Amino acid sequence: MASVTPAQRAARLAPARPSLALRLLDNRNILGLLMIAPAAAILLVFLAYPLGLGFWLGMTDASIGQAGRFVGFDNFVSLAHDRIFWLSVFNTTLYTVVASVLKFGLGLYLALLLNRRLPMKSLIRAVVLLPFVTPTVLSAIAFWWIYDPQFSIISWTLIKLGLMHQYIDFLGQPWNARWSVIAANVWRGIPFVAITLLAGLQTISPSLYEAATLDGAGPWQRFRFVTLPMLSPIIAVVMTFSVLLTFTDFQLIYAITRGGPMNATHLMATLSFQRAITGGRLGEGAAIADSMVPFLLGAILFSYFGLQRRRWQQGSRD
Amino acid sequence: MVDISRRRLLQSGGAAGLLLMPGAPRAEPAWNGPAPEPGASIRVLRWKQFIQAEYDSFVVNTKKFTDQTGVKVRIEAESWDDIRPKSAVAANVGAGPDIIMGTLDDPFKFKDKLLDLTDLAEYIGAKSGGWYPVARKYGMDGKRWIALPQGASGGCMNYRISAMRAAGFDEFPKDTAGYLKLCQGLKKTGKPPGFALGHATGDANGWAQWCLWAFGGKTVDDNNNVALDSPETVAALEYAKQLYATYIDGVLSWLDPSNNKAFLADQISLTLNGVSIYTVAKNSPDPALKAIAADMDHANMPIGPVGKPSEQQNILNTYAYKYSKYPNAVREYLRFMWDKPQVDYWETQSNGYVAPPLPAWNDNPVWTADPKVTPFRDVLKYALDDGYSGSLGNASAATMGDFVVVDMFAEACTGDKTPKAAAHDAAERVKRYYSA
Numbered sequence: 001m002a003s004v005t006p007a008q009r010a011a012r013l014a015p016a017r018p019s020l021a022l023r024l025l026d027n028r029n030i031l032g033l034l035m036i037a038p039a040a041a042i043l044l045v046f047l048a049y050p051l052g053l054g055f056w057l058g059m060t061d062a063s064i065g066q067a068g069r070f071v072g073f074d075n076f077v078s079l080a081h082d083r084i085f086w087l088s089v090f091n092t093t094l095y096t097v098v099a100s101v102l103k104f105g106l107g108l109y110l111a112l113l114l115n116r117r118l119p120m121k122s123l124i125r126a127v128v129l130l131p132f133v134t135p136t137v138l139s140a141i142a143f144w145w146i147y148d149p150q151f152s153i154i155s156w157t158l159i160k161l162g163l164m165h166q167y168i169d170f171l172g173q174p175w176n177a178r179w180s181v182i183a184a185n186v187w188r189g190i191p192f193v194a195i196t197l198l199a200g201l202q203t204i205s206p207s208l209y210e211a212a213t214l215d216g217a218g219p220w221q222r223f224r225f226v227t228l229p230m231l232s233p234i235i236a237v238v239m240t241f242s243v244l245l246t247f248t249d250f251q252l253i254y255a256i257t258r259g260g261p262m263n264a265t266h267l268m269a270t271l272s273f274q275r276a277i278t279g280g281r282l283g284e285g286a287a288i289a290d291s292m293v294p295f296l297l298g299a300i301l302f303s304y305f306g307l308q309r310r311r312w313q314q315g316s317r318d
Numbered sequence: 319m320v321d322i323s324r325r326r327l328l329q330s331g332g333a334a335g336l337l338l339m340p341g342a343p344r345a346e347p348a349w350n351g352p353a354p355e356p357g358a359s360i361r362v363l364r365w366k367q368f369i370q371a372e373y374d375s376f377v378v379n380t381k382k383f384t385d386q387t388g389v390k391v392r393i394e395a396e397s398w399d400d401i402r403p404k405s406a407v408a409a410n411v412g413a414g415p416d417i418i419m420g421t422l423d424d425p426f427k428f429k430d431k432l433l434d435l436t437d438l439a440e441y442i443g444a445k446s447g448g449w450y451p452v453a454r455k456y457g458m459d460g461k462r463w464i465a466l467p468q469g470a471s472g473g474c475m476n477y478r479i480s481a482m483r484a485a486g487f488d489e490f491p492k493d494t495a496g497y498l499k500l501c502q503g504l505k506k507t508g509k510p511p512g513f514a515l516g517h518a519t520g521d522a523n524g525w526a527q528w529c530l531w532a533f534g535g536k537t538v539d540d541n542n543n544v545a546l547d548s549p550e551t552v553a554a555l556e557y558a559k560q561l562y563a564t565y566i567d568g569v570l571s572w573l574d575p576s577n578n579k580a581f582l583a584d585q586i587s588l589t590l591n592g593v594s595i596y597t598v599a600k601n602s603p604d605p606a607l608k609a610i611a612a613d614m615d616h617a618n619m620p621i622g623p624v625g626k627p628s629e630q631q632n633i634l635n636t637y638a639y640k641y642s643k644y645p646n647a648v649r650e651y652l653r654f655m656w657d658k659p660q661v662d663y664w665e666t667q668s669n670g671y672v673a674p675p676l677p678a679w680n681d682n683p684v685w686t687a688d689p690k691v692t693p694f695r696d697v698l699k700y701a702l703d704d705g706y707s708g709s710l711g712n713a714s715a716a717t718m719g720d721f722v723v724v725d726m727f728a729e730a731c732t733g734d735k736t737p738k739a740a741a742h743d744a745a746e747r748v749k750r751y752y753s754a
Binding site for chain 2: 169258278
């Protein structure tokens with residue numbers, strides 16, 4: 001009869017060592033990577049790859065139906081001499097700056113109003129959110145009718161009230177068209193800013209306001225020294241998003257004016273579409289879209305580094 | 319033993335003898351195309367109908383084809399503006415519809431990806447006495463056919479007869495000088511003309527290109543050299559500026575449906591459009607619209623100092639892809655749909671919506687049953703091709719897609735630039751497309 005050595009007995013009693021695969025899965029780093037793999041795959045395939053492809057296309061003379069040759073920066077050089085391209089850059093900058101300032105101002109005001117005691121608060125907040133959740137194309141078509149040179153409801157009302165004698169040419173003059181689409185964009189974008197800032201306002205502790213009131217601060221001083229500093233991180237985040245979305249706006253312009261009159265409302269996104277898809281020159285359109293990236297990157301970096309500062313994070317000095 | 323009766327033998331012999339005799343009537347061209355592949359199923363993407371009856375009759379014809387040959391056909395309809403990029407994407411990707419019924423110079427952007435339709439086009443031409451020259455330009459790349467022109471969704475001057483009489487004209491002017499007087503008269507009577515100057519792909523290009531060519535202007539010459547910056551162009555712009563002074567307000571913001579809305583609402587009395595305004599008004603139960611239909615008529619576009627017609631028409635061009643799994647079925651379907659019995663039925667049902675690409679097809683009674691529709695029949699006789707007088711291709715398509723000519727007219731008409739400066743800047747834009 002073979003006797004069992006102490007070593008053998010110990011080995012039989014000890015739990016079996018797990019396989020390599022199981023040990024890997026227990027490793028936090030490996031497990032972490034596996035967890036984010038699906039999301040990373042989606043981002044890679046649907047965001048990173050198209051972005052890379054866009055940069056590549058901008059460096060070729062591809063047209064729809066024919067793969068292009070690599071031409072380096074020729075497209076960008078050609079665009080630098082294109083008057084319409086620089087007009088679209090101007091339009092986009094004007095559109096973004098004016099619409100964002102208006103959205104911020106009006107959104108903040110709306111948030112302050114909604115923060116007070118209101119009857120039917122939830123209902124009012126839901127209604128306020130409607131312009132933002134309505135599909136953009138639908139509201140754009142509605143605005144197209146509102147701005148129509150012959151059938152505008154605004155002109156009709158003003159004429160019936162006796163305040164005007166002829167229909168307003170909302171979209172037929174370059175500057176009229178610019179202000180009109182900015183107004184449409186502001187109408188659409190206010191709820192996003194307002195609801196987000198409202199959430200931020202709710203996190204400000206009332207004791208701060210009480211302390212300020214006890215110190216003799218008036219409403220404006222309370223706003224300036226309590227509300228704004230505490231709200232800064234939220235403002236930074238929401239305005240970054242708002243600027244990004246406004247800068248890359250396409251649907252509103254395309255549905256209302258298609259970039260006219262005389263290219264006065266062409267944003268870089270709509271011009272890129274017109275050149276690439278309608279006109280068939282994919283490389284040039286991609287180059288226009290690529291030239292949006294520096295502006296967007298600037299906006300993101302501004303917000304990113306701003307958020308690093310303590311003042312933005314906690315509202316107190318660094 | 320083969321059962322041949324003497325009578326049959328004599329008949330066939332007589333017929334053969336007749337054919338061999340000199341001066342005998344020529345035999346109809348024979349189509350020797352291969353039969354469709356068994357179990358074939360093809361996808362057709364066509365331009366979205368403007369009149370429901372036109373689409374319905376198209377479907378009936380297609381069903382007849384399926385019944386006769388067993389080939390399944392799936393039809394999809396999309397806005398013709400959206401088909402342009404889709405056709406290019408299909409070419410790029412190598413998969414998609416087998417046949418696309420598109421417009422203008424679409425097929426020239428990817429001609430290497432398309433089925434050769436030379437035998438079919440020559441057969442149809444031989445059977446019907448030949449294609450219009452402009453149709454040949456739109457179908458042929460050199461010596462081979464890459465597309466079958468389907469006709470044109472024609473545009474004519476739509477005008478109110480009462481307004482024209484009030485402006486002092488008994489019949490629609492045939493030259494540009496008289497036409498300007500008419501517009502000025504219409505404005506005085508309070509029923510102005512209205513022509514789109516915004517980014518309206520169909521309507522704005524329709525009248526802007528006509529005006530440019532009527533005065534001898536052109537984007538490029540026969541060798542594709544840019545020729546837009548010329549005294550003829552400036553003359554066209556000066557003329558258009560005078561026309562613009564008579565237009566209703568707001569045309570700079572007009573997209574394609576805008577002039578339909580305005581005409582049917584009695585706001586304008588003259589515009590450029592297809593037969594859709596008339597058809598909608600005629601078939602409407604609303605008495606106001608019926609009155610407009612009774613009071614309106616159509617005319618071909620006036621002739622300018624250049625002395626010959628120079629219309630820009632929306633040519634419907636059909637093409638098929640090499641990647642199709644069933645090229646024989648595709649050819650047979652096209653041959654069937656371009657056959658006179660089918661075309662006649664389709665044209666009659668749609669009240670003459672598509673102007674024919676072959677003069678021999680003009681005998682359809684739908685063109686004369688209602689004399690108001692007759693001007694639409696001949697639009698291909700008067701049309702010039704896109705990118706006149708250069709060649710069709712990527713450059714001409716890109717120039718039109720970027721609204722270069724329309725923007726030039728808009729800038730000159732509003733006084734944003736002097737006509738000379740507008741022509742110069744537009745020429746610079748055209749250079750970027752034709753120099754690549």
